[in-house]
Amino acid sequence: NAGVMQNPRHLVRRRGQEARLRCSPMKGHSHVYWYRQLPEEGLKFMVYLQKENIIDESGMPKERFSAEFPKEGPSILRIQQVVRGDSAAYFCASSPSDGTGNTIYFGEGSWLTVV
Amino acid sequence: QQQVKQSPQSLIVQKGGISIINCAYENTAFDYFPWYQQFPGKGPALLIAIRPDVSEKKEGRFTISFNKSAKQFSLHIMDSQPGDSATYFCAASFSTGANSKLTFGKGITLSVRP
Numbered sequence: 001n002a003g004v005m006q007n008p009r010h011l012v013r014r015r016g017q018e019a020r021l022r023c024s025p026m027k028g029h030s031h032v033y034w035y036r037q038l039p040e041e042g043l044k045f046m047v048y049l050q051k052e053n054i055i056d057e058s059g060m061p062k063e064r065f066s067a068e069f070p071k072e073g074p075s076i077l078r079i080q081q082v083v084r085g086d087s088a089a090y091f092c093a094s095s096p097s098d099g100t101g102n103t104i105y106f107g108e109g110s111w112l113t114v115v
Numbered sequence: 116q117q118q119v120k121q122s123p124q125s126l127i128v129q130k131g132g133i134s135i136i137n138c139a140y141e142n143t144a145f146d147y148f149p150w151y152q153q154f155p156g157k158g159p160a161l162l163i164a165i166r167p168d169v170s171e172k173k174e175g176r177f178t179i180s181f182n183k184s185a186k187q188f189s190l191h192i193m194d195s196q197p198g199d200s201a202t203y204f205c206a207a208s209f210s211t212g213a214n215s216k217l218t219f220g221k222g223i224t225l226s227v228r229p
Contacts, residue, residue, distance in 0.1 A: 042221040091158055095215055106158035
């Protein structure tokens with residue numbers, strides 16, 4: 001769990017601002033997943049990325065949300081023009097690239113509060 | 116349509132007792148079933164997982180029982196301790212193909228009373 005690094009851990013944004021959440025996967029992992037957890041809710045899948053590729057973005061809202069995982073550097077989840085309903089915990093997870101991709105490890109999360 | 120359903124929604128158990136959490140899934144193509152434990156303010160941590168080729172897996176005080184025909188699996192926590200108080204999520208995914216994304220249940224809150 002501690003191997004997936006997320007920052008910032010807590011972020012406060014005013015409505016209309018942009019939020020950028022960063023995730024560095026565990027060493028040796030090239031698969032990254034982003035999940036959102038609303039209060040009293042389970043984890044909802046948002047997007048699955050490999051280096052420089054979006055594999056599955058079926059859980060991403062159609063507008064304002066985007067994700068990338070560049071060749072160098074962390075994965076970024078970007079939320080433009082935030083609204084109060086975006087307030088949630090955003091978890092990044094990673095898995096190995098050696099065929100055992102089911103073992104998914106989560107980071108500590110980034111808590112976004114929109115005021 | 117909720118593909119993975121957990122029950123009960125919350126559970127209170129006395130210290131030393133057995134905690135049992137159930138999970139039912141819809142998609143028969145799922146073939147990897149993990150349980151995650153989450154403490155407040157923390158990320159989910161993998162607890163134990165099972166594949167459908169076995170009916171039971173035990174790791175320490177934690178056991179998963181799997182019933183393929185009923186499309187159900189459960190987590191048993193033996194000798195429950197106050198430190199086990201947390202939220203528990205079951206999940207399911209596919210082990211083949213390009214996408215290993217997990218589909219989670221809504222989670223249940225377990226409270227173990229001293």
